Amino acid sequence: MKFFSAILLALLFAPSAWLQELVDVKNIDGYQNPRNYSTKDGRLHNDPEFYSHPDFGKLTFQAPYEIEVIEDISKRTEYERYYIDKFHPAYFYIEKSSKKINLEVNGQFIAIDPSMHRVNDDVFSSGFQSYKTGIDAINQRTSMSFGEHFVNFNHTKLKLVHLDLIEEIIEPDWSDFEMNNFEAYVFNIFPNIDMQIQFFEGRVKSNFIIKQNMNVKELIFIDELFVSDGLDFLLSSQNPFGLNYLEIYNTESSQTEIVVEPARSFDASGSNESWLSEFQLDDNKLLVIADSAHLNDPNNVYPITIDPTFIAVGPITNGGGVMGSLLSPSSCANNINLVFPGGSEPWDTQVTWTLFSDFCAQFLIDFGVFIDCWNSEAEIWVTSGCGGNSPVGSPGTIWACTLPACNTFGFWVPTIPFASSGTQSLVQCYPTQCVNQNMQFTINLDRTFCNSAYGNDGCNWATSYCQSLDDWSVTVQGRSVETLSNTVTGNGTQNIFDADCAGTQTLDPTPLYGVPGYTYAWSTGATTPTIVVPGTVSTFTADVTDACGTTVTATFDIGCPLATEMNDFEAELKNGIVELEWSTISETDLTNFEIEKSNNGIDWRSFGIIDATGGENISSEYQASDQSPQVGLNYYRLKLNNEDGTSTLSDVKVIQIEHLFSFKPNPANDLVQVQRSTEKNSTYAIEVTDFFGKIVFEKLFEESNETIDLSDIESGTYIMSVTRNGVKIESQRLIIAH
Known part of the structure; x- marks a missing residue:
């Protein structure tokens, strides 16, 4: 039982827990396909050199929660990732972690991804990590692999020793197997026993859950271990508490690679006292022995859980943890610093952490008993260098694990999503400024139980057993300057319809998220934030420049009530061509439709006129196409020209065009492969020009893949460029180095 003094301290200093439910991104109902983004979207925000990156198109579960994003892979570091909002590209996200989240391999940063990926219905393997984990329900085993080595385990049989000492061997049954992205569950792997397997970075946690008293003398779980050549294993008690660990080591270097923690066992009574189930080693078989003293104890409440855990500890794992904890009101703290880009407004924060609760060292040393520390006893709050705090009111209010499942030891891996209590305050107290600024975030951790003793259970992670923070990360959302709520380019457009074409209209570009103060340059020559104009058919623009010199443009199109009633106007990309379709319900005194195009939403040009064919109360349908859209954003609108010389404008449609061609390698030596992403059959021309515009190479081709020889061109x-029908549709810089 916990000491009265510890309970009294908890009552005297206990803050209130924030009851908003935290998100567990790893608690997934059923297997979900890994998060990703389309290569089409990826090419809009990545340079061609990253199209072949192993992670191009992939996201980890650490990416901003419930937001569709694209990663800019060029901005990766060991501890950082950068994302762009798919639907609002003016929004960006910087993820910074206390531990490495990317590892450098052959000059590329590869994302660490411990989530499980489906190989087939019964076989799953983790994403990239130093110690790769896997599970094979067909061959009934889990695995860890690293370099040329592997360890297969959880290939378990059950020996029943009955009360009359008759022994019975039961083979495992994995037929009722379920898997999500971080956890496997085998129902009735043995009669009245389930197995749960959880996957973390460098760690596999197995639980045998005994659902009812089987009235036996012993249950012996026999795990048949298979290791690759160069590995061996032994039982060792070389640890601060003299407990039996299984060590798997490299026979050449004697370096310990993996340990199996003692099998902690506990019941469902709500008591925080657990016990160890004995380890024995018989050749390559690890025996975990649950004896009658606990199985048949009338004070224990079933189910009883037995928990051996495989942990990677070799030199290439992702370092140690972050920090331990202290008994409240004292606390431990750890900082993360990130650089926020100038010219953007800090907007919100997402925070994620991995906390591990185990046992109180004082009780084990003084009394030889395991008294568990529970996740529900951890208290966390986050502050920032500018004075923000989450949750609001911390440390008087804290983030806590409040679910019934939190009353146990093990992992707690929550996420505080954007727009949670105090998350905006963490960054919005930083000024919006033109130069980059350093932001600091601090996570604070205390606990409501277990005194520090004998140098254990303090802020040092290596000697913290009760509760320790293994890692944590912050993701900061920033927003770039925009007008008229345009979150794509910042260049907003507003269509205004004056009821009688005789009044006035007040035009306001409403700039957001830039650095004040703003200056205004209207097409009328005005420099005021707003202007008043006649409500007649016309177009006005305002160039809005913030204090950093970033300029965006607001466009106002004023129209009168339509004599022609439009039904719809649609734009769709098909095989590299933009197809435009629209229809009318009724046309009155309409002369023609003028099709206008822009590549920035500001400067428009006409590229086609189609005569009106309808009439009053007569519907008509129209089609047009843009044979040569440019890479990037293409804006389209219709200008409806009337017989009296007036005109009105339709809504604007936007089409994004990815790079249609890739040139590899770049830099190139002699040969360059040109690959076309579209399958449309048409002829393209390739031109290579120097910086003076002189053509040094040109060729026509129709195939999807073409190799060209540039050996006769000097290095430089x-x-x-690629042209189609005489129109340049794409250009990229090419470096030739013979």
Whole structure:
């Protein structure tokens, strides 16, 4: 039982827990396909050199929660990732972690991803990590692999020793197997026993859950271990508490690679006292023995859980943890610093952490008993260097694990999503400024039970057993300057319809998220934040520049009530061509439709006129196409020209065009492979020009893949362009280095 003094301290200093439910991104109902983004979207925000990156198109579960994003892989570091909002590209997200989240391999940063990926219905393997984990329900085993080595385990049989000492061997049954992205569950792997397997970075946690008293003398779980050549294992008690661990070591270097923690066992009574189930080693078989003293104890409440855990500890794992904890009101703290780019407004924060609760060292040393520390006893709050705090009111109010499942030891891996209590305050107290600024975030951790003793259970992670923070991360959302709520380019457009074409209209570009103060340059020559104009058919623009010199443009199109009633106007990309379709319900005194195009939403040009064919109360349908859209954003609108010389404008449609061609390698030596992403059959021309515009190479081709020989061109920097129907549709810089 916990000491009265500890309970009294908890009552005297206990803050209130924030009851908003935290998100557990790893608590997934059923297997979900790994998070990703389309290569089409990825090419809009990544340079061509990253199209072949192993992670191009992939996201981890650490990416901003419930937001569709694209990662800019060029901005990766060991501890950082950068994302762009798919639907609002003016929004960006910077993820910074206390531990490495990317590892450098052959000059590329590869994302660490401990989530499980489906190989087939019964076989799953983790994403990239130093110690790769896997599970094979067909061959009934889990695995860890690293370099040329592997360890297979959880290939378990059950020996029943009955009360009359008759022994019975039961083979495992994995037929009722379920898997999500971080956890496997085998129902009735043995009669009245389930097995739960959880996967973390460098750790596999197995639980045998005994659902009812089987009235036996012993249950012996026999795990048949298979290790690759160069590995061996032994039982060792070389640890601060003299407990039996299984060590798997490299026979050449004697370096310990993996340990199996003692099998902690506990019941469902709500008591925080657990016990160890004995380890024995018989050749390559690890025996976990649950004896009658606990199985048949009338004070224990079933189910009883037995928990051996495999942990990677070798030199290439992702370091140690972050910190331990202290008994409240004292606390431990750890900082993360990140650089926020100038010219953008800090907007919100997401925070994620991995906390591990185990046992109180004082009780084990003084009394030889395991008294568990529970996740529900951890208290966390986050502050920032500018004075923000989450949750609001912390440390008087804290983030806590409040669910019934929190009353146990093990992992707690929650996420505080954007727009949670105090998350905006963590960054919005930082000023919006033109230069980059350093932001500091601090996570604070205390606990409501277990005194520090004998140098254990303090802020040092290595000697913290009760509760320790293994890692944590912050993701900061920033927003770039925009007008008229345009979150794509910042260049907003507003269509205004004056009821009688005789009044006035007040135009306000409403800039957001830039650095004040703003300056205004209207197409009328005005420089005021707003202007009043006649409500007649016309177009006005305002160039809005913030204090950093970033300029965006607001466009106002004023129209009168339509004599022509439009039904719809749609734009769709098909095989590299933009197809435009629209229809009318009724046309009155309409002369024609003028199709206008822009590549920035500001400067418009006409590229086609189609005569009106309808009439009053007569519907008509129209089609047009843009044969040569440019890479990037393409804006389209219709200008409806009337017989009296007036005109009105339709809504604007936007089409994004990815790179249609890739040139590899770049830099190139002699040969360059040109690959076309579209399958449309048409002829393209390739031109290579120097910086003076002189054509040094040109060729026509129709195939999807073409290799061109540039060995006759001198080393240097060139522009490689692709034209179709005489129109340049794409250009990229090419470096030739013979």
